[in-house]
Amino acid sequence: MACQCNNEECFIELDKFIEERNLTGESSLIQVLHQAQHLFGYLPRNLQVYVAKKLNIPIAKVYGVVTFYTFFSETPRGENVIQVCLGTGCFVKGADKVMLSFESELEIKQGETTADNQFTLSAVRCVGACGLAPVVIINEKVYGHVQSEDVKGILENYIVGEITTQTA
Amino acid sequence: MKINSITELRKLHTEKLPLLALRQAEAHVGKERVIMVCGGTGCHSASSKELLEELQKEIKAQGVSELVEAKATGCFGFCAEGPIIRIFPDDVFYIKVQPSDANRIIKDHIIGGSPIDDLLFLEPTINEKVKTMHEMSFYKKQMRIALRNCGIIDPENIDEYIAAKGYLALAQVLEQNKPEAVSQLLIDSGLRGRGGAGFPTGLKWEATRKAKGDVKYVICNADEGDPGAFMDRSLLEGDPHSVLEALAIAGFCIGSDTGFIYIRAEYPLAIHRLEVAIAQAKEAGLLGENILGTGFNFDIKIKYGAGAFVCGEETALMRSIEGSRGEPFNKKVFPSESGLWQKPTCTNNVETLANIPVIFLNGADWYNKIGTERSKGTKVFALGGKIKNVGLVEVPMGTTLREIIFEIGGGIPNDRQFKAAQTGGPSGGVIAAEFLDTPIEYESLIEIGSMMGSGGMIVLDEDNCMVNIAKFYLEFTCEESCGKCTPCRIGTTRLLEILDKITKGKGTLKDLETLNDLSNVIKDASLCGLGKTAPNPVLSTLKYFNDEYMAHVVDKKCPAGVCKDLLQVTITDKCIGCTKCARICPVQCIDGKVKEQHIIDQDKCIKCQACIAACPVQAITTI
Numbered sequence: 089m090a091c092q093c094n095n096e097e098c099f100i101e102l103d104k105f106i107e108e109r110n111l112t113g114e115s116s117l118i119q120v121l122h123q124a125q126h127l128f129g130y131l132p133r134n135l136q137v138y139v140a141k142k143l144n145i146p147i148a149k150v151y152g153v154v155t156f157y158t159f160f161s162e163t164p165r166g167e168n169v170i171q172v173c174l175g176t177g178c179f180v181k182g183a184d185k186v187m188l189s190f191e192s193e194l195e196i197k198q199g200e201t202t203a204d205n206q207f208t209l210s211a212v213r214c215v216g217a218c219g220l221a222p223v224v225i226i227n228e229k230v231y232g233h234v235q236s237e238d239v240k241g242i243l244e245n246y247i248v249g250e251i252t253t254q255t256a
Numbered sequence: 257m258k259i260n261s262i263t264e265l266r267k268l269h270t271e272k273l274p275l276l277a278l279r280q281a282e283a284h285v286g287k288e289r290v291i292m293v294c295g296g297t298g299c300h301s302a303s304s305k306e307l308l309e310e311l312q313k314e315i316k317a318q319g320v321s322e323l324v325e326a327k328a329t330g331c332f333g334f335c336a337e338g339p340i341i342r343i344f345p346d347d348v349f350y351i352k353v354q355p356s357d358a359n360r361i362i363k364d365h366i367i368g369g370s371p372i373d374d375l376l377f378l379e380p381t382i383n384e385k386v387k388t389m390h391e392m393s394f395y396k397k398q399m400r401i402a403l404r405n406c407g408i409i410d411p412e413n414i415d416e417y418i419a420a421k422g423y424l425a426l427a428q429v430l431e432q433n434k435p436e437a438v439s440q441l442l443i444d445s446g447l448r449g450r451g452g453a454g455f456p457t458g459l460k461w462e463a464t465r466k467a468k469g470d471v472k473y474v475i476c477n478a479d480e481g482d483p484g485a486f487m488d489r490s491l492l493e494g495d496p497h498s499v500l501e502a503l504a505i506a507g508f509c510i511g512s513d514t515g516f517i518y519i520r521a522e523y524p525l526a527i528h529r530l531e532v533a534i535a536q537a538k539e540a541g542l543l544g545e546n547i548l549g550t551g552f553n554f555d556i557k558i559k560y561g562a563g564a565f566v567c568g569e570e571t572a573l574m575r576s577i578e579g580s581r582g583e584p585f586n587k588k589v590f591p592s593e594s595g596l597w598q599k600p601t602c603t604n605n606v607e608t609l610a611n612i613p614v615i616f617l618n619g620a621d622w623y624n625k626i627g628t629e630r631s632k633g634t635k636v637f638a639l640g641g642k643i644k645n646v647g648l649v650e651v652p653m654g655t656t657l658r659e660i661i662f663e664i665g666g667g668i669p670n671d672r673q674f675k676a677a678q679t680g681g682p683s684g685g686v687i688a689a690e691f692l693d694t695p696i697e698y699e700s701l702i703e704i705g706s707m708m709g710s711g712g713m714i715v716l717d718e719d720n721c722m723v724n725i726a727k728f729y730l731e732f733t734c735e736e737s738c739g740k741c742t743p744c745r746i747g748t749t750r751l752l753e754i755l756d757k758i759t760k761g762k763g764t765l766k767d768l769e770t771l772n773d774l775s776n777v778i779k780d781a782s783l784c785g786l787g788k789t790a791p792n793p794v795l796s797t798l799k800y801f802n803d804e805y806m807a808h809v810v811d812k813k814c815p816a817g818v819c820k821d822l823l824q825v826t827i828t829d830k831c832i833g834c835t836k837c838a839r840i841c842p843v844q845c846i847d848g849k850v851k852e853q854h855i856i857d858q859d860k861c862i863k864c865q866a867c868i869a870a871c872p873v874q875a876i877t878t879i
Contacts, residue, residue, distance in 0.1 A: 177714060
């Protein structure tokens with residue numbers, strides 16, 4: 089999730105991260121991108137250009153790496169990130185149906201974010217909690233033994249939760 | 257506190273032994289107790305952290321802090337019954353413990369001295385509640401070597417690892433000071449790579465040791481990407497120091513002063529435990545410069561993956577550490593000659609490394625006697641899918657699938673029939689019921705069309721469609737193919753398209769032929785292991801479950817009732833004519849008069865099954 093500070097502070101923090109560790113060149117790129125995504129929430133084009141200049145490597149190289157790894161995102165993510173485990177253990181117990189259920193409830197496809205920026209729906213491959221299959225993780229909370237009919241109820245927690253925080 | 261010499265380390269080990277005394281005592285010795293709470297991912301997700309906090313709170317509140325301590329430990333393996341706690345020295349094993357049980361555990365068990373019956377495991381073979389794990393059939397056939405410290409020690413406490421003979425193997429190797437003896441001992445032990453391919457570890461070390469170069473690297477491959485596999489994660493979370501120790505031994509053997517651990521960014525808990533362990537080892541002088549005063553320098557850095565399955569492949573992993581796209585390269589020259597930054601590099605999997613310290617402590621002969629002629633030692637499997645006892649199991653090589661699935665795993669739930677076991681993840685294949693008595697070895701699994709793989713074992717029952725399973729794996733490999741070589745990039749896409757066609761009822765007999773031919777081309781022509789093994793799920797399902805493919809293609813039916821497009825929803829004569837189904841149908845394809853049997857127009861039906869849910873008398877079924 090994106091940090092709450094304004095962009096400038098994020099850039100200062102990123103600089104600090106790079107300078108403190110004396111990071112330079114290609115070999116530090118993935119580490120720096122991890123930190124950049126952690127600070128900004130995603131990796132927009134201007135940030136990629138910034139990282140390229142900072143590490144003294146071609147912009148194309150940075151772009152190539154960002155687009156290769158699924159962990160890096162070029163688009164902002166929603167307030168709540170839903171991860172549906174599609175590991176084999178969950179899949180054989182009906183995780184695909186759970187995913188379909190989320191897709192139809194939120195009216196988005198896997199990998200997309202809702203128009204109101206509330207939810208991002210993504211798939212993960214095995215979180216290692218096969219004893220609880222099928223597993224869904226929303227933000228940090230883990231839901232075990234999820235069936236497609238539970239999806240609506242789970243989502244309601246977050247919609248209600250959001251209203252409460254807004255009024256508070 | 258820095259440990260300056262081998263003698264100091266041995267002394268420290270003796271001093272720290274009492275830390276584990278309660279956990280190693282065989283009989284009840286006194287009133288003191290220790291409660292070990294599982295802190296593995298499975299139990300963690302099922303609120304074991306809250307449970308630990310609650311137990312610690314209750315210990316204080318009930319005034320027994322002098323008597324008892326509650327600690328987190330690594331995975332016990334019995335994930336299906338989590339959260340799990342084990343109380344020493346009386347060795348009582350509690351399952352499905354909730355934070356709300358903390359009060360009575362302290363009050364009734366710790367103070368009152370009587371175990372709580374309803375938290376005990378009901379052993380199905382004797383239909384009785386049992387107190388210890390040794391009485392449970394889940395554990396009876398297991399042998400814990402790699403997982404030896406999981407569930408025993410606190411992974412975030414280096415003193416406990418030292419008490420459990422930690423770093424003594426490194427000390428022994430440094431004292432002997434003969435790198436060639438290190439690789440020779442591993443060759444003699446018969447240890448083979450646990451990442452899946454099964455290359456003899458000692459030979460790999462020997463080759464890298466002999467390679468010319470002043471700079472060499474050792475890498476721990478912790479990019480566990482197989483969906484359904486979580487062995488490495490549990491090991492790193494439960495016993496991180498054993499991996500660090502093994503890496504240092506590898507460094508000494510091949511002549512390297514730098515090790516890397518390449519780990520998935522999706523494993524935050526394992527990363528945290530590794531960071532803690534590395535910091536502790538550095539502080540203790542067990543990593544860094546002049547280790548134990550012997551002049552040996554060795555440092556370990558963590559490198560994070562970023563969600564690319566192909567990076568589990570050795571050469572792609574090296575590219576990723578270098579900061580590039582994780583694309584594999586041709587192994588014309590072995591990485592032992594030219595790997596990371598073109599320097600001699602030795603890469604080992606987490607589980608392989610976890611075995612190493614104990615092999616040095618107990619000797620090659622000890623290890624060599626475990627397992628079979630061709631495969632030595634034990635293997636950890638992540639048992640999942642349609643099986644009662646989902647969890648992490650470690651068994652000696654040569655154990656049969658039947659023993660793992662039906663004795664340790666407890667069989668298939670809900671009285672369903674076993675259909676197949678899938679091993680090796682997207683690179684492996686399915687194993688049909690006729691091979692249940694095959695002893696597990698690297699070669700025997702390949703002979704029956706699957707492979708050992710990293711250790712995922714997913715059990716499938718009669719409700720799983722084999723064509724759909726093959727499609728599931730192909731979706732995975734297709735998405736994860738890095739795109740560098742054509743056979744893998746285009747080939748897996750084409751395979752997936754054909755499988756999709758078959759599951760939609762549009763497949764032809766010619767398609768089955770194409771699947772087979774194309775699979776063999778991809779196997780032969782792909783650059784790296786990902787492509788070379790990607791067609792395995794297709795080939796093995798085609799071979800052993802050909803009848804299911806035929807049913808999809810010829811009869812246009814899915815025998816397991818999974819492929820939605822092939823289902824036929826029909827109304828049986830149980831229908832009471834209540835019209836509920838006709839009213840709920842979104843495409844108005846159900847017709848019928850009140851109090852008469854209704855009929856579904858199959859041409860219009862979209863198979864949404866809303867009618868099935870609406871029917872009050874279960875008169876609507878799928879065939």
